[in-house]
Amino acid sequence: MSYKLTDEQLMIQAMVREFSRKVVAPEAAERDQNKEFPAQILKKMGELGFMGMMIPAEYGGEGADTISYVLALSEIAYSCASTAVVMSVHNSIVCESIYHFGTEDQKQRYLKPLAAGKFIGAFALTEPHAGSNPVAQTTTAVRDGDSYVISGVKRFISTGKNAGLVIVTAKTDEALRHKGISAFIIPRKTPGMIVGRTEDKMGLRASDTTDLIFEDCRVPAENLLGQEGDGFKIVMKGLDSGRIGIAAQSIGVAQAALDAAVKYAKERDQFGQKICKFQGLRWIIADMATEIEAARQLMLSAASMKDRGEKYTAQASMAKLFASEMVNRVTAKALQMHGGYGFIKDYPVERFFRDARVFTIYEGTSEIQRIVISDHVLKDKRLS
Numbered sequence: 001m002s003y004k005l006t007d008e009q010l011m012i013q014a015m016v017r018e019f020s021r022k023v024v025a026p027e028a029a030e031r032d033q034n035k036e037f038p039a040q041i042l043k044k045m046g047e048l049g050f051m052g053m054m055i056p057a058e059y060g061g062e063g064a065d066t067i068s069y070v071l072a073l074s075e076i077a078y079s080c081a082s083t084a085v086v087m088s089v090h091n092s093i094v095c096e097s098i099y100h101f102g103t104e105d106q107k108q109r110y111l112k113p114l115a116a117g118k119f120i121g122a123f124a125l126t127e128p129h130a131g132s133n134p135v136a137q138t139t140t141a142v143r144d145g146d147s148y149v150i151s152g153v154k155r156f157i158s159t160g161k162n163a164g165l166v167i168v169t170a171k172t173d174e175a176l177r178h179k180g181i182s183a184f185i186i187p188r189k190t191p192g193m194i195v196g197r198t199e200d201k202m203g204l205r206a207s208d209t210t211d212l213i214f215e216d217c218r219v220p221a222e223n224l225l226g227q228e229g230d231g232f233k234i235v236m237k238g239l240d241s242g243r244i245g246i247a248a249q250s251i252g253v254a255q256a257a258l259d260a261a262v263k264y265a266k267e268r269d270q271f272g273q274k275i276c277k278f279q280g281l282r283w284i285i286a287d288m289a290t291e292i293e294a295a296r297q298l299m300l301s302a303a304s305m306k307d308r309g310e311k312y313t314a315q316a317s318m319a320k321l322f323a324s325e326m327v328n329r330v331t332a333k334a335l336q337m338h339g340g341y342g343f344i345k346d347y348p349v350e351r352f353f354r355d356a357r358v359f360t361i362y363e364g365t366s367e368i369q370r371i372v373i374s375d376h377v378l379k380d381k382r383l384s
């Protein structure tokens with residue numbers, strides 16, 4: 001890899017790779033089949049510091065940089081994309097949002113146990129009729145004395161059933177559009193927050209995706225994250241970081257698909273020779289490896305901009321856009337190289353192909369990333 005990683009970044013990558021291959025990989029296919037949430041694995045990941053990677057030690061985290069984090073996330077995704085999405089939303093969106101916008105009390109009360117992996121965080125923005133356009137959300141938060149009363153329905157919430165805490169957005173002032181959206185920290189057992197239906201998905205089947213229903217859910221005013229009206233900004237900042245995480249997930253799955261395809265091509269004989277000897281397949285392998293490396297460089301570039309404190313919104317969108325579309329091409333090619341064996345569950349590429357499909361959709365579709373990127377280009381904002 002041409003990007004020069006530090007000894008510490010390489011050490012973290014090696015440590016997570018070993019854990020991922022030994023602990024996360026072995027039953028990933030069974031968990032996918034049975035829709036089994038990786039609770040025990042996530043507990044171990046918490047103990048090893050993977051659930052608060054970018055949070056400083058004073059709040060229970062590891063104080064690692066974003067580059068170390070995305071390398072780690074890719075390694076987890078290599079073995080199990082379902083486990084990786086839980087790690088990603090928890091680290092990039094939930095922990096970081098509380099770290100950047102929370103009060104000292106919120107950090108002590110919620111961030112510390114989150115960063116130590118005592119429970120998992122989820123993030124509830126999307127609604128049945130508000131996906132790409134979060135301003136159209138209709139969940140409301142009405143101030144009543146020392147509380148807010150939250151009512152509405154959130155949809156497609158990753159880890160909705162298994163989270164110990166959810167950051168939820170709601171409208172505090174309809175007339176103010178973006179500035180009328182606020183964010184709240186809502187612990188799991190809060191009365192009025194009800195877990196609705198769990199989706200039956202084509203991929204990421206070991207991670208739960210649910211509705212969250214709010215029926216007069218009363219939350220203390222002290223659980224407001226940031227100020228009233230900060231919700232949209234908090235979410236967008238969280239998604240900037242989250243989108244580098246989706247690139248990391250994409251790269252992990254793509255690398256796993258390439259490795260599986262290469263292994264198969266070196267073993268499979270047809271027409272009297274290993275199929276990796278055929279130029280037609282060698283060229284496909286070369287294209288797959290090149291695309292993965294290009295995505296990796298975009299991811300590392302966006303992550304290093306974040307680490308340097310630069311504005312990286314467009315670069316995060318570029319990394320997410322390219323990597324998520326790349327992994328769909330790479331997993332399709334890896335499946336094709338397996339012939340009929342790619343279409344059955346005995347080989348992992350079938351799962352990789354299904355898991356990859358959502359990466360161009362969640363945390364902002366490819367179309368939304370193109371809006372963000374073209375907006376920066378048209379406003380002639382500096383991109384390099």
Ligand code: CAA
Pocket residue numbers: 089123125126131132133134135156157158178232233236237239240313361362363364365368371372
């Ligand atoms: N950081 C900080 N502030 C930002 C920002 C960013 N990245 N992007 C926008 N803002 C601010 C703007 O500066 C602006 O502020 P002012 O009013 O003070 O000027 C305000 O937010 C509104 O910005 P826009 O006019 O650009 O907003 P818009 O309504 O046109 O929408 C959008 C922009 C990029 C399309 C945005 O709506 C978007 O990203 N949509 C996709 C939502 C999304 O990704 N949903 C995924 C759901 S989460 C998920 O998938 C989770 C999971 O579990 C895996």
